[in-house]
Amino acid sequence: MATKGDLYQQARSVDGKDFDDWVQLVQNTLQLNDRGQQCLTLLRQLCVFVSVTKYSRNLAPTLYALLQNVVLEPEQGPPRIRLMASCILRELCPSDNIAVKDFNPPVEESNIPYMLPVLLAQTNGRGRISQLALEIFRWLTETGYEEELCLVALSSLYAICSHKRALEKFSEDHFRALNLQMMGWLKQANCSSAQMPSSSIFSAGGKKQMFPVKEIDGSVSQNLFTLLSIGGYYSSDQLLNIHVFSFLRRWTLVTHMMRVGVAPSPAPDYKDMERSVSCQSRDGFRSTSVTSAFNVAGSLRLQSSLSNPLSSIPNPLPATPLGGTTQQTPMASLVGRARQQLREAVVQYCLRVLDQCERKPPKTAEDDLALACLYESIAILDVQCTVHRGLLSAVFPTCKKMYTRWAQDSAVIPNLLLVMVKFLVRHSDSEVFDMQAPLENIFGRVLGSQFANFSFAFDTVDYLLENQEALCRHSTAIFTRFFPNFLKILAWAPVTYVTEFLQLLPSFISTSTALEVLHSLLDLPCLAAILQIQQLCQDGSTKPVYACCMAAFQDTSNKLLFRHYLRLESGRGDTIDRLGLLHQLLGDLSQHPRVNGAAEITPLLLRVYFQTVLYGRDAGVISQVVGAVLERSTLLFAIPAFQEGIKRVFAEQLLEFFKTYPNLVVDFHRDVQEHLSNLRTLATGGEPLYLHLAWAVGTYTHICYNPQCTSNITMEFFETLELAAYEVAMGHRQKPAYTTRLVLTLMSALAKLASRSQDLIPRTLLCLNKLVQLTTAENPSVGAGASSCKVLLGHASELVNVLKMPTIAIQVLSPTPSKEKGWDEQQARTTRILQSVVHLVQTNKEHQTPSTPSGGPPP
Numbered sequence: 001m002a003t004k005g006d007l008y009q010q011a012r013s014v015d016g017k018d019f020d021d022w023v024q025l026v027q028n029t030l031q032l033n034d035r036g037q038q039c040l041t042l043l044r045q046l047c048v049f050v051s052v053t054k055y056s057r058n059l060a061p062t063l064y065a066l067l068q069n070v071v072l073e074p075e076q077g078p079p080r081i082r083l084m085a086s087c088i089l090r091e092l093c094p095s096d097n098i099a100v101k102d103f104n105p106p107v108e109e110s111n112i113p114y115m116l117p118v119l120l121a122q123t124n125g126r127g128r129i130s131q132l133a134l135e136i137f138r139w140l141t142e143t144g145y146e147e148e149l150c151l152v153a154l155s156s157l158y159a160i161c162s163h164k165r166a167l168e169k170f171s172e173d174h175f176r177a178l179n180l181q182m183m184g185w186l187k188q189a190n191c192s193s194a195q196m197p198s199s200s201i202f203s204a205g206g207k208k209q210m211f212p213v214k215e216i217d218g219s220v221s222q223n224l225f226t227l228l229s230i231g232g233y234y235s236s237d238q239l240l241n242i243h244v245f246s247f248l249r250r251w252t253l254v255t256h257m258m259r260v261g262v263a264p265s266p267a268p269d270y271k272d273m274e275r276s277v278s279c280q281s282r283d284g285f286r287s288t289s290v291t292s293a294f295n296v297a298g299s300l301r302l303q304s305s306l307s308n309p310l311s312s313i314p315n316p317l318p319a320t321p322l323g324g325t326t327q328q329t330p331m332a333s334l335v336g337r338a339r340q341q342l343r344e345a346v347v348q349y350c351l352r353v354l355d356q357c358e359r360k361p362p363k364t365a366e367d368d369l370a371l372a373c374l375y376e377s378i379a380i381l382d383v384q385c386t387v388h389r390g391l392l393s394a395v396f397p398t399c400k401k402m403y404t405r406w407a408q409d410s411a412v413i414p415n416l417l418l419v420m421v422k423f424l425v426r427h428s429d430s431e432v433f434d435m436q437a438p439l440e441n442i443f444g445r446v447l448g449s450q451f452a453n454f455s456f457a458f459d460t461v462d463y464l465l466e467n468q469e470a471l472c473r474h475s476t477a478i479f480t481r482f483f484p485n486f487l488k489i490l491a492w493a494p495v496t497y498v499t500e501f502l503q504l505l506p507s508f509i510s511t512s513t514a515l516e517v518l519h520s521l522l523d524l525p526c527l528a529a530i531l532q533i534q535q536l537c538q539d540g541s542t543k544p545v546y547a548c549c550m551a552a553f554q555d556t557s558n559k560l561l562f563r564h565y566l567r568l569e570s571g572r573g574d575t576i577d578r579l580g581l582l583h584q585l586l587g588d589l590s591q592h593p594r595v596n597g598a599a600e601i602t603p604l605l606l607r608v609y610f611q612t613v614l615y616g617r618d619a620g621v622i623s624q625v626v627g628a629v630l631e632r633s634t635l636l637f638a639i640p641a642f643q644e645g646i647k648r649v650f651a652e653q654l655l656e657f658f659k660t661y662p663n664l665v666v667d668f669h670r671d672v673q674e675h676l677s678n679l680r681t682l683a684t685g686g687e688p689l690y691l692h693l694a695w696a697v698g699t700y701t702h703i704c705y706n707p708q709c710t711s712n713i714t715m716e717f718f719e720t721l722e723l724a725a726y727e728v729a730m731g732h733r734q735k736p737a738y739t740t741r742l743v744l745t746l747m748s749a750l751a752k753l754a755s756r757s758q759d760l761i762p763r764t765l766l767c768l769n770k771l772v773q774l775t776t777a778e779n780p781s782v783g784a785g786a787s788s789c790k791v792l793l794g795h796a797s798e799l800v801n802v803l804k805m806p807t808i809a810i811q812v813l814s815p816t817p818s819k820e821k822g823w824d825e826q827q828a829r830t831t832r833i834l835q836s837v838v839h840l841v842q843t844n845k846e847h848q849t850p851s852t853p854s855g856g857p858p859p
Contacts, residue, residue: 193231644685
């Protein structure tokens with residue numbers, strides 16, 4: 001059976017002559033007088049053809065005219081055919097072939113609901129949106145228009161009101177009239193409902209009998225009608241009541257921003273938002289600014305992005321009319337009174353919805369309507385209280401009481417608790433409310449059990465992003481305390497939230513959590529595997545491929561090990577001593593898509609982590625991180641691509657650490673020696689890390705960089721590198737061979753150490769000769785091997801000639817930091833010294849009998 005994606009792909013492939021033939025068939029069908037089911041089917045398929053591709057479809061001008069005739073003339077067909085024609089024209093907009101540009105006569109008002117979406121799409125491309133907004137206002141506020149037209153007009157105003165030019169022609173009288181109209185629709189909807197129309201031949205005719213609407217718990221409603229009132233057949237005024245409720249939050253935000261002089265952003269621009277956050281934590285760590293584009297998904301993100309500007313708008317709201325004057329004119333007084341009346345009606349309506357939900361709290365998936373209404377009501381109250389602080393005294397106690405009642409109820413849908421926490425935290429300063437407890441509950445206990453709930457995870461990440469700076473500024477320690485819980489969201493859906501967590505990650509890092517965050521990032525694939533096992537065990541899965549992993553997860557002897565990774569808060573133990581066992585237990589899940597996804601994004605997160613640590617300039621933290629990097633480079637989950645990517649990042653960042661803090665080479669000389677002495681670390685992409693460590697040892701093992709650098713430490717490093725160089729040289733001609741770059745780096749490091757300890761020079765000269773002999777033993781004459789031998793021989797000869805003059809060698813190979821005034825000056829000074837060395841060597845050769853070339857193979 002073909003999937004939806006397959007059908008769309010087939011529709012995209014219809015092009016050229018095939019599409020022209022299809023257009024001609026539709027055109028011929030529309031020209032017939034009898035338009036039945038076949039016409040409707042053809043129009044549906046044409047709508048698919050024009051909507052599944054981002055490219056414009058070329059239709060014949062005759063077809064454009066026929067589609068417009070179908071939309072504008074009722075006798076052209078049944079409503080469904082007219083609706084399909086309207087959808088096709090809307091997909092084709094903006095287009096010069098669509099002639100209807102306004103609703104002036106001779107367009108019939110009954111045709112406006114079909115043509116309004118077309119004009120809306122056409123206007124967005126032509127910059128005539130403000131004129132359309134005035135027409136919509138006329139239909140909404142003037143008498144004589146049908147309720148069906150008002151419903152479509154209100155939905156259209158919702159779609160365009162956030163455009164920066166939509167309401168530019170609205171006067172104070174426009175806003176006053178529309179506010180009063182919406183207030184009337186909210187408060188004056190009928191509390192009675194007719195029964196659903198019956199198709200029975202025995203149904204009673206005549207006047208329909210009206211019945212009171214009911215509450216969601218079944219009791220009779222005696223008060224205000226809301227969208228949670230249950231009736232049989234909703235009238236037009238009740239439908240307008242529901243539409244106004246859906247329109248309130250955006251309308252409040254847009255009008256508020258206009259009154260304070262902030263231009264509303266166009267609704268289409270909300271698809272790509274930039275967030276740049278730079279916040280200061282309690283421990284002095286300042287996060288790096290990471291700016292990314294975010295694809296907005298779903299209506300909740302759109303609503304959240306609309307509410308975000310409130311944080312930058314001054315409150316309380318100044319009593320200033322829309323025109324911007326401060327003088328209280330009679331019209332301004334009327335506008336303010338209408339706005340206040342609408343505000344009172346909105347608060348009364350939302351509190352009524354909260355009361356209805358209190359009768360039967362939405363706890364199951366069947367209560368989607370009640371959940372959505374309750375969520376929207378609290379969000380509307382949040383916006384109203386943010387704009388008008390005086391409402392808090394009436395609204396805050398109700399929301400606080402509701403949260404207290406539901407906070408510990410595990411059956412309550414977590415999204416409700418989150419929206420309540422948003423409200424309480426935003427207004428906690430005004431009402432002297434301790435916001436720590438709600439934040440701990442929602443990001444601790446609730447998130448720990450609901451991280452796999454995609455809707456709740458989305459809302460949580462969105463809230464953290466929108467309030468990242470505020471949560472860092474206030475001493476809540478939410479990020480540093482609950483980052484293990486936040487990382488569960490990322491481990492469960494790694495590809496979905498990688499961009500968001502690149503922004504959130506700097507907030508996790510402080511002097512007390514830097515090391516733990518590093519281990520958590522490196523163990524992100526393990527966390528993904530553990531969460532997957534936990535889910536399989538909870539579902540009672542019997543997949544044989546994961547049987548061993550599930551048995552290990554349920555084994556009581558491993559309980560503490562897995563509990564560490566499932567912890568809710570930071571600062572709970574360390575498992576590095578048992579990492580090998582953990583990797584063995586999770587080995588069967590190394591190819592799971594969720595685990596591989598977590599492994600792919602970990603290098604990206606590590607780069608941001610290291611940049612943040614370097615930016616913090618805390619020598620103590622950096623010292624801990626360097627030690628952990630050296631230790632964890634050989635303790636990574638057994639995914640080859642993951643190990644290679646992590647070691648590549650380690651190599652780059654260790655180089656930056658050593659350049660910034662060169663004393664760390666001597667401070668961690670034991671760990672560095674252990675790493676360099678184990679050539680098995682070169683496996684699985686470990687050569688860059690090994691190269692950079694060898695280079696750092698040769699460059700920074702100097703008393704000028706660390707006063708604790710003794711001759712014993714230098715000797716230990718030299719012996720480690722010498723032994724490693726011999727092993728590498730003996731394996732250089734083998735398959736797989738060590739790279740020439742590795743041999744050259746070890747040669748240079750040995751020469752640098754010898755230049756600082758002249759007792760090592762004879763030993764170094766002997767080592768260089770043997771290295772060249774071992775690596776060029778086969779003496780290839782052609783191919784890559786010949787080029788490699790030439791490079792090795794040349795480099796060894798240069799080092800030998802320089803080391804024969806110790807006073808010059810120390811200037812060339814080990815310049816002290818005090819003499820390094822700049823890179824250009826250092827390079828020029830080194831060039832002059834090398835030219836002098838070459839001249840002296842040539843002069844010495846002229847007075848001596850030639851012998852075996854220094855550092856070259858025997859004749």
